[in-house]
Amino acid sequence: MTQKYLKLDASDVLGTAEKLHEEGYRMVQICGVTKNGYSELLYSFDKDHDLVNYKVDVPFGTSVMSITPVYWAAFVYENEIHDLFGIDFMDSKLDYKGNFFRMSAVTPWKGKDHEEGA
Amino acid sequence: MSYSTKSPWILHYDASSCNGCDIEVLACLTPLYDLERFGIINTGDPKQADLLLITGAVNDQNKGVVKQLYEQMPEPKVVVAVGICACSGGVFRECYNILGGIDTVIPVDVYVPGCAARPESIIDGVVKGLEVLENKLNKMREGTL
Amino acid sequence: MGKRTIVPFGPQHPALPEPIHLDLELEDEKVIRAIPSIGYVHRGLEKLVEKRDYEQMTYVMERVCGICSFGHSYGYTSAVEGLMGVDVPERANYLRIMFHELSRVHSHLLWLGLLADGLGFDSLFMHCWRIREKVLDVFEAITGARVIMSFCKVGGVRKDVSPDMLRMVRNVCDDVEEEVRKTSGVFMKDSSIRNRLCGTGILTREDVLDLNAVGPVARGSGVENDARTAEPMYRNLGFEAVLRDEGDCWARCIVRVDEIFQSLDLIRTAIDTIPSGEFCAVVKGPVPEGDYTFRVEQPRGEGFYYVQGNGTKNLSRARVRTPTNINIPAMVKALQGCDLQDVSMLVITIDPCISCTER
Numbered sequence: 001m002t003q004k005y006l007k008l009d010a011s012d013v014l015g016t017a018e019k020l021h022e023e024g025y026r027m028v029q030i031c032g033v034t035k036n037g038y039s040e041l042l043y044s045f046d047k048d049h050d051l052v053n054y055k056v057d058v059p060f061g062t063s064v065m066s067i068t069p070v071y072w073a074a075f076v077y078e079n080e081i082h083d084l085f086g087i088d089f090m091d092s093k094l095d096y097k098g099n100f101f102r103m104s105a106v107t108p109w110k111g112k113d114h115e116e117g118a
Numbered sequence: 119m120s121y122s123t124k125s126p127w128i129l130h131y132d133a134s135s136c137n138g139c140d141i142e143v144l145a146c147l148t149p150l151y152d153l154e155r156f157g158i159i160n161t162g163d164p165k166q167a168d169l170l171l172i173t174g175a176v177n178d179q180n181k182g183v184v185k186q187l188y189e190q191m192p193e194p195k196v197v198v199a200v201g202i203c204a205c206s207g208g209v210f211r212e213c214y215n216i217l218g219g220i221d222t223v224i225p226v227d228v229y230v231p232g233c234a235a236r237p238e239s240i241i242d243g244v245v246k247g248l249e250v251l252e253n254k255l256n257k258m259r260e261g262t263l
Numbered sequence: 264m265g266k267r268t269i270v271p272f273g274p275q276h277p278a279l280p281e282p283i284h285l286d287l288e289l290e291d292e293k294v295i296r297a298i299p300s301i302g303y304v305h306r307g308l309e310k311l312v313e314k315r316d317y318e319q320m321t322y323v324m325e326r327v328c329g330i331c332s333f334g335h336s337y338g339y340t341s342a343v344e345g346l347m348g349v350d351v352p353e354r355a356n357y358l359r360i361m362f363h364e365l366s367r368v369h370s371h372l373l374w375l376g377l378l379a380d381g382l383g384f385d386s387l388f389m390h391c392w393r394i395r396e397k398v399l400d401v402f403e404a405i406t407g408a409r410v411i412m413s414f415c416k417v418g419g420v421r422k423d424v425s426p427d428m429l430r431m432v433r434n435v436c437d438d439v440e441e442e443v444r445k446t447s448g449v450f451m452k453d454s455s456i457r458n459r460l461c462g463t464g465i466l467t468r469e470d471v472l473d474l475n476a477v478g479p480v481a482r483g484s485g486v487e488n489d490a491r492t493a494e495p496m497y498r499n500l501g502f503e504a505v506l507r508d509e510g511d512c513w514a515r516c517i518v519r520v521d522e523i524f525q526s527l528d529l530i531r532t533a534i535d536t537i538p539s540g541e542f543c544a545v546v547k548g549p550v551p552e553g554d555y556t557f558r559v560e561q562p563r564g565e566g567f568y569y570v571q572g573n574g575t576k577n578l579s580r581a582r583v584r585t586p587t588n589i590n591i592p593a594m595v596k597a598l599q600g601c602d603l604q605d606v607s608m609l610v611i612t613i614d615p616c617i618s619c620t621e622r
Binding site for chain 3: 132175
């Protein structure tokens with residue numbers, strides 16, 4: 001399997017999703033990665049077993065446009081990432097407002113701030 | 119042997135198990151192991167249950183549910199923790215959303231180890247649980263419980 | 264028009280072995296909207312990558328779910344091997360496929376049993392699970408465990424399987440096939456089952472594409488979505504995806520029945536053509552920096568594995584996207600407009616695995 005990773009700016013997420021949707025891509029998953037000072041999101045799309053991954057860096061405190069207007073099924077991942085990483089998704093079609101995963105810990109996956117040291 | 123230990127009813131609850139133990143608990147009821155030959159029936163109603171079988175470790179989310187199920191069961195009652203997660207938290211002990219074994223919330227009478235617990239050991243655990251049930255029943259009759 | 268009522272469904276429900284909660288918005292007996300809420304079995308096990316090295320993580324990942332546990336270890340180890348550039352011996356690949364397909368047979372039989380139980384057909388439930396025990400006996404004979412086998416390791420498999428054992432597996436396959444042929448006839452012909460399943464919970468081809476559903480749910484609606492078609496190993500074994508066009512509960516049931524036969528065929532072909540040689544490659548050193556994704560066709564659909572290495576023995580991230588995770592939107596869609604009595608049936612035909620979903 002070939003591995004394709006492309007960098008994407010947080011502001012281009014929705015636009016790229018729209019483009020891929022038109023081209024007939026299927027959304028595979030959205031995944032968050034813990035980093036210091038920011039969180040990294042990995043969007044994966046697939047067309048005929050050809051997987052494309054987009055890496056998006058999201059600094060703490062900033063939000064990302066939701067892709068649920070294009071791929072409604074993304075609500076599962078977006079709400080999960082919201083609860084685990086504390087990233088807000090704007091204009092979501094189905095927002096649980098932090099009640100998707102009910103946990104004792106608050107945003108357990110969020111990394112440390114830069115100052116606290118890597 | 120009293121009537122309740124001859125035909126004990128079981129309530130099964132999946133706390134946060136990986137399914138492995140749950141499926142083995144269900145497998146106990148199927149033809150190969152056939153727990154029903156001991157007069158044991160799996161019920162969904164805590165008010166009719168004598169034994170509580172719990173699989174998986176406790177988290178903040180289901181802590182209340184486990185407590186509530188236990189409180190709804192009539193005395194005498196026996197709790198059997200099935201699988202290593204229910205005993206101590208197992209491989210998930212260090213996870214952020216796991217509080218620990220079932221005994222952090224309610225008293226446990228029988229611990230069944232294993233990952234996943236084998237049907238033979240689950241049946242053994244249930245039969246051990248029946249002894250405890252009998253003892254509790256006798257104590258209740260004597261008025262010492 | 265009736266008054267709208269909200270009926271809670273779960274987390275403890277007789278039809279479900281696992282806790283999932285649905286808020287059903289009803290108008291008389293019709294479901295208008297279903298809102299799922301999960302989180303009862305969330306453990307956060309992916310976070311353990313910080314404390315466990317990449318080899319130990321195999322056994323943690325295996326415990327994502329006790330039903331498709333082999334698939335999880337298979338997907339995770341393949342992703343790590345890809346990242347580390349390990350060449351897995353051919354024999355190990357064949358053994359992995361054999362175990363993966365055996366897991367599919369036992370998972371589908373388990374599911375058929377749960378469906379029969381949901382229909383109130385108890386003796387059929389017992390028969391399905393009785394046949395399933397034969398597969399578990401194979402697991403036990405080879406690995407020593409019934410459900411969580413720890414057979415996969417990074418580099419290959421944990422132990423070799425002797426020719427005698429392989430012959431035994433082949434005989435069990437023949438035996439299981441005969442039994443399943445008898446039992447599955449009930450699902451195909453029995454009028455009470457067909458009455459319940461045919462025409463209920465229809466997901467059209469468009470719905471499936473729109474909601475990105477995977478696995479038997481997608482294939483029951485005529486969408487060819489099977490990660491196995493892209494794998495050269497499976498192409499060598501002559502694999503073709505099983506498809507149905509109806510899109511209802513019955514189609515999803517028949518897809519799974521046909522997949523049992525197909526998996527048994529694949530296992531027999533694999534056993535007949537298995538090469539001799541090593542069963543595990545030597546793997547050394549830390550995981551290099553970089554990313555790797557791998558997809559595995561689980562019994563419930565496509566599983567997605569992603570690992571990110573950082574040059575140490577611990578990974579930065581090990582992610583698993585399980586098939587149920589992406590099938591939840593399809594389930595919500597299928598529930599819209601169905602009768603309240605059919606809710607449990609519909610939820611079962613998606614074959615939700617909650618401990619997979621929440622990890």
